[in-house]
Each structure stands twice: as C-alpha cells, then as structure tokens.
Amino acid sequence: MLTYSFQDRNGESLYEYLYTRIKEDILSGRLKSGEKLPSKRSLAENLNISTITVETAYSQLVAEGYIYSRARSGFFVAKIGERLSVSTGQRTADLSGTAVREKEYLADFTANYTAKESFPFLTWSKLTRETLSGQCEELLLSSPSQGIYELRKAIADYLFQFRGISVTPDRIIVGAGTEYLYGIIIQLLGRDKMYAIEDPGYGKIGRIYAANGAPCVHIPYEKDCVDLVALASSGADVLHISPSHHFPTGGVTPIGKRYELMSWAKNKGGYIIEDDYDSEFRLSGRPVPPLQSIDSEGRVIYINTFSKSLTPTIRISYAVLPSSLAEKYRQELGFYSCTVSTFEQNTLAKFIERGYFEKHLNRMRTYYRARRDVLLQCIKKHPRYGMVKIKEADSGLHFILEINTDLPDSELKARAEEKGVKISCLSDYYYNAKVDSQHKIIINYSSLSEDKTEEAVELLFSVI
Numbered sequence: 001m002l003t004y005s006f007q008d009r010n011g012e013s014l015y016e017y018l019y020t021r022i023k024e025d026i027l028s029g030r031l032k033s034g035e036k037l038p039s040k041r042s043l044a045e046n047l048n049i050s051t052i053t054v055e056t057a058y059s060q061l062v063a064e065g066y067i068y069s070r071a072r073s074g075f076f077v078a079k080i081g082e083r084l085s086v087s088t089g090q091r092t093a094d095l096s097g098t099a100v101r102e103k104e105y106l107a108d109f110t111a112n113y114t115a116k117e118s119f120p121f122l123t124w125s126k127l128t129r130e131t132l133s134g135q136c137e138e139l140l141l142s143s144p145s146q147g148i149y150e151l152r153k154a155i156a157d158y159l160f161q162f163r164g165i166s167v168t169p170d171r172i173i174v175g176a177g178t179e180y181l182y183g184i185i186i187q188l189l190g191r192d193k194m195y196a197i198e199d200p201g202y203g204k205i206g207r208i209y210a211a212n213g214a215p216c217v218h219i220p221y222e223k224d225c226v227d228l229v230a231l232a233s234s235g236a237d238v239l240h241i242s243p244s245h246h247f248p249t250g251g252v253t254p255i256g257k258r259y260e261l262m263s264w265a266k267n268k269g270g271y272i273i274e275d276d277y278d279s280e281f282r283l284s285g286r287p288v289p290p291l292q293s294i295d296s297e298g299r300v301i302y303i304n305t306f307s308k309s310l311t312p313t314i315r316i317s318y319a320v321l322p323s324s325l326a327e328k329y330r331q332e333l334g335f336y337s338c339t340v341s342t343f344e345q346n347t348l349a350k351f352i353e354r355g356y357f358e359k360h361l362n363r364m365r366t367y368y369r370a371r372r373d374v375l376l377q378c379i380k381k382h383p384r385y386g387m388v389k390i391k392e393a394d395s396g397l398h399f400i401l402e403i404n405t406d407l408p409d410s411e412l413k414a415r416a417e418e419k420g421v422k423i424s425c426l427s428d429y430y431y432n433a434k435v436d437s438q439h440k441i442i443i444n445y446s447s448l449s450e451d452k453t454e455e456a457v458e459l460l461f462s463v464i
Contacts, residue, residue, distance in 0.1 A: 001038055001046050014049055019057040026066050026077055033079040037067060040418075055414040062417070071106055071420025106420040107456030111447045112308075112397060118367055119311055120360050127350045135346055143338040143345060146329070147174025147318070151345045154352035155318055162358070163279070164293040165302065171326040176315045176339035178275070178305050179208055185301060186212045187333060188325055189238055189271060196236035198226055200429035202247050205240060218431040221246060225257040231264060239265070240273040244288040247277070248429045248442050250392025250400055258291055265299040271322075273301045278308045278396045280361050281368060298322035306348070308397070309361060316340050316348060368397060368446055375445050378457040387464060397446045400426065403439040403464045412441070415463045421456060423463075 002022070009017045025031045038046070040054040047054075058075055061067045069075050131139070146152065152169035159165040175181045182205070186195075191213045197205050199218035209216040217234050219226045226241060239261070243253035253261075265272050274291045282288060292302040305317035321329060338345075351357050376393060379385060379401070391400040403412070409425040416423045426440035441460075448456065 002043060004047060006047070006049070014053045015056040015060070018047070018049070018053065019060045022057065022061060023066055031077045033077055035077045036073075037075040037077065039074055052411060055411065055418075059410070059414050059417070069417060071104065104420075105422045106459065107448060107452060108422040109441070109443050109445070109448070109456075109460075110422050110424045112444045113312065113447050118364060120356065123356050123360075124347070124351070127347050127356075131343060131346045131350065139342050139346070141342065143340070143342045145334045145336050145338055146170075146172065147338050147340065148342060148345045148349065150353075151349040152318075154349045158352055158357065159320070163276075164289050165320065167320050171321050171323060173319045173321065173326075173329065174338060174340055174345065175317055175319070177307070178277070178303055178317045179204070180339055181303055181317055181319045182208050183212055184329070184333065184336075185273060185319065186214045188321075188328060191215075193237040193270075194235050196226070196231060196234055196239045198241055198246065199431045200248055200426060201431075202242075203429060203431075206431065220432070221249065221251070223249075224251040225253045225261070228257070228260055228264070237268065237270040238273065239270070240275065241291075242275040242277060243291050244276055244279045245282070245396040248398070248400075248424075248426055250396060250398065252288055253291075258294065261291065262294065262297070262299065266297050271299055271301055273303060276302060276304045279304070280309050281365060281397050282394065292320065295322075298324060301325070309357075309364070314344065314348070316344065371445050371448060371450065372399075374450055374453050375443070375448060375457070378454050382457060382461050384461045384464075387461075391440075398442055398444045401441045401443050403441065405439055405464050407439075407464070409438065412439070412463060416460070419459045419463060421459050421463065423460070 002025075004018065004021045006014065006017060012020070022031070022037075031037075037043070037058075040051050040058060044051040044054045058067065058069075062069060062075070065078055067075050068078050149169055151174055152172040155172055155174075156167050156169050159167055173181065173184065175184065186209065193214070195209050195214050195216045196219045197209070197216060198221045200221060201218075206216050206218070217236055219231050219234060219236070219239075221227070224246075225243070226239070231239065241253075241261075243258060243261075245252060261272060264270070272291060276290055279288065279290065290302060292300040299322065301322070302320040303317065306314055307317065351360075372393065376390065379388065379390065387404045389402040389404075391402060393399040405412070407415075409427045413423055413425065424442050425438065426442060427438045
C-alpha cells in the first residue's frame with residue numbers, strides 16, 4: 001500500500017501533494033510499469049484523506065499519461081516513454097515512434113468519428129479507380145493554389161442548391177482541414193486585427209489564433225448568440241462564430257440577431273468567420289440558412305468541411321471568401337501550393353457532381369437520427385429520467401444532458417471514467433468563467449455503438 005506523510009506539504013493542496021508523490025515514484029521506478037495502484041477508497045482510508053482527493057490526483061495523473069485506467073479493473077502505471085490518449089481513445093505514439101496502450105471505453109460520449117459501416121466504400125473505390133485510370137496525366141500536374149476548378153465548381157453548385165449560397169468557384173479556397181484555412185485567413189486579414197471567439201467555445205480555435213500571432217478576445221455566448229454589447233465594446237475587428245449550431249451549447253442564432261451581427265460587421269468595417277461545421281446534420285426541419293446567405297456587404301467568410309459529412313481522415317475543407325479577399329488571396333498568397341492532393345480533389349469532385357454526396361448525406365441523416373433516437377429512448381425510459389433534462393437534441397450531432405445533482409463536474413467525469421464511460425461537460429469549454437458546477441454533459445452520439453447504448457446509459461445514470 002502506498003504511504004505518504006502530508007506534514008511537509010509547504011502550502012500544496014492535498015491532491016497536488018499526492019499527485020506529485022505518486023508521479024515521483026513512477027519516474028524513479030519505485031512504481032513499475034503495469035503495476036496496479038490501490039483503489040481510490042482503500043488509498044483514501046490508508047492515508048486518512050477523502051476519496052475525492054484521491055480521485056482528483058488520479059485524474060491528473062491519467063490526463064498526463066502517468067497512469068491509465070481499465071474499466072472495472074482499476075488504475076495501472078503507464079510505461080514511461082509512452083503516453084495515453086485519453087481524449088479520443090485512439091492509438092498514439094511518442095517521439096520515438098513507440099506504439100502505446102489504447103484506452104478502451106464501453107462508451108465515449110466525447111468522440112465523433114465515422115463508423116466503418118456508414119462510409120460509402122464501394123462508391124469511393126469506384127471513383128478512385130476511375131480517377132486513376134482516366135486522369136493519369138492530369139494527376140501528375142500541380143493543383144492550382146485554390147484547388148482544382150472541378151472541385152471548386154462542384155462545391156459552388158452544392159452550396160447554391162442546398163445552402164442558399166450563390167458563389168463563383170474563383171471565391172473558393174480548398175485546404176487540408178479548417179485549421180490550415182484559419183491560418184490563411186489570419187494572413188489575409190492581418191495580425192494587427194483583434195479576433196473574437198465564443199465563450200464557451202471550441203478551445204482549439206483560440207490556440208490556433210495564438211499560435212499564428214493573432215490577438216484574441218473571448219466574448220460571452222448567451223443562449224443563442226454572442227453578447228452583442230460585449231462584442232461592441234471588445235475592440236474586435238473579426239468575429240469567429242458557428243451560428244447554425246454553436247459548439248458546445250447547441251444553440252442556433254435567430255435571424256434577428258444575425259442581422260445585428262451583420263450590422264456590427266458593416267459599421268466596424270470588420271469580418272465574420274462563419275464556421276458551418278455540421279450544418280448538414282440538423283435532424284429536425286430544414287437546415288438553418290447560413291449567415292453568408294444574407295451577406296450583401298462582403299463581410300462574411302464562410303468555412304465548412306467534409307470531416308463531419310464523410311470522414312476526418314480525408315482532411316478536405318474549404319472557405320468561401322468575399323470577392324475583395326479572394327482577389328487579395330490571389331495577389332498576395334497565390335504562391336502557396338494547395339495542401340490537398342490532386343488525386344483526392346478529383347475523386348471528391350466526382351462524388352459531389354454525380355449526386356453521391358447528396359445521397360450519402362440523406363443516408364447519414366437517417367443513420368444518425370436512428371442512433372440519436374435509440375439513445376434518447378434509453379434515457380427517457382430510465383427510472384431516474386426525472387433527474388435530467390435534454391436540450392438541443394435536433395440541431396446537430398450532439399446534445400446537452402443537464403443533470404440535477406450537487407456533484408461538481410470534475411467528480412462526474414472522474415466517476416464516469418472509473419466506470420468505463422468518457423464524458424465532457426459544458427464547463428470544460430469556458431475560457432473566462434471557470435465553473436465546475438453547471439452539471440451539463442455534452443453527449444456526442446455519432447460513434448456510439450447501438451448494441452451498447454442501453455448499458456452505456458445505465459452506467460451514465462449510475463454516475464449521477
């Protein structure tokens with residue numbers, strides 16, 4: 001049994017001191033790779049501290065990769081030189097290329113990946129062979145900086161038909177993922193501009209702006225829109241938002257506030273970056289028209305990706321620029337090579353042109369709706385259903401489960417982890433308001449196995 005004295009903590013909290021001592025024992029080799037750690041309850045009793053203190057220390061050690069958990073088995077010491085991917089459950093490697101343990105969950109409500117049975121492998125294989133056999137010479141030519149015309153034309157036609165956006169192919173830029181496109185936009189607009197993002201919001205966006213040397217301010221998001229008063233007083237020149245399905249709250253910005261946002265951009269002489277990341281998967285009613293469709297001043301930069309609709313591994317995204325910025329791109333940044341291979345661009349162009357993409361989206365909406373409905377049914381028939389409220393279940397590939405509990409969010413996550421269920425909470429996505437008691441769990445369901453849904457819901461309720 002691990003034994004530590006807490007008399008010389010020098011101001012450290014109990015959990016920080018325990019975390020430090022265990023980490024030191026792992027680094028020194030006193031705790032060996034694969035060795036099982038005491039259960040949280042037994043260690044708490046031995047050290048005469050609370051189980052929450054042990055839970056918090058263990059959670060930090062898991063997050064940093066010093067230990068890992070196995071469902072229903074406990075916690076074990078990880079091999080140093082390997083790290084554990086606790087956010088996605090996918091296999092990763094350290095700098096030496098060594099394969100590491102794969103974290104397994106009975107249910108991961110944080111993951112959002114494409115199930116193998118839902119990807120159109122047969123159609124994609126057919127188009128791949130056709131591209132290879134019929135366009136050999138073309139595939140060996142460099143792609144234009146903005147992407148091949150055929151793909152940009154296919155995207156423009158799709159946007160006009162299904163998203164109400166009238167745009168010419170010369171205003172579209174194709175790139176390997178939205179993160180690359182953010183960097184291009186920063187170069188176009190300038191690092192002397194102030195960029196505003198939503199709070200709460202997708203944390204990686206702020207880190208990308210910071211990595212590109214662009215100043216960033218976080219604007220509170222209130223129910224269905226950023227705080228317009230806070231935005232006006234923030235000094236921001238550029239606003240990055242997802243008005244058709246805000247992440248993580250799931251809110252949809254109403255038309256009145258959309259016009260107010262457009263007025264802000266016009267009066268400021270600024271720009272709005274509209275991230276329409278999963279607009280194709282609104283499961284009730286018609287897709288919400290994008291902000292770009294009401295832009296008459298050339299102030300909206302529209303971004304979307306095929307990562308949600310096809311698979312993240314294809315890494316093809318695109319931006320629709322106002323005419324003035326598209327021309328500026330060609331003049332100042334046209335020397336860049338397109339970051340998506342000509343081969344993949346041609347294959348995707350055929351996939352869209354021939355109607356396969358539309359059919360795939362229709363099939364996927366049915367697929368995801370069925371997954372969601374099974375999950376909601378299991379939640380609603382549970383004896384403890386009265387403890388929860390379901391919010392924003394129709395707007396995209398995740399919804400919010402509000403819990404009636406006194407437990408802090410950190411303990412909810414720790415308890416779920418112990419039971420083999422991975423969750424994230426709304427409080428995880430705040431930048432300014434550091435709260436730990438909103439009791440709102442973000443439920444991503446696209447990767448949840450249907451045959452494990454009922455068991456996952458039972459475990460989730462046992463946590464709360």
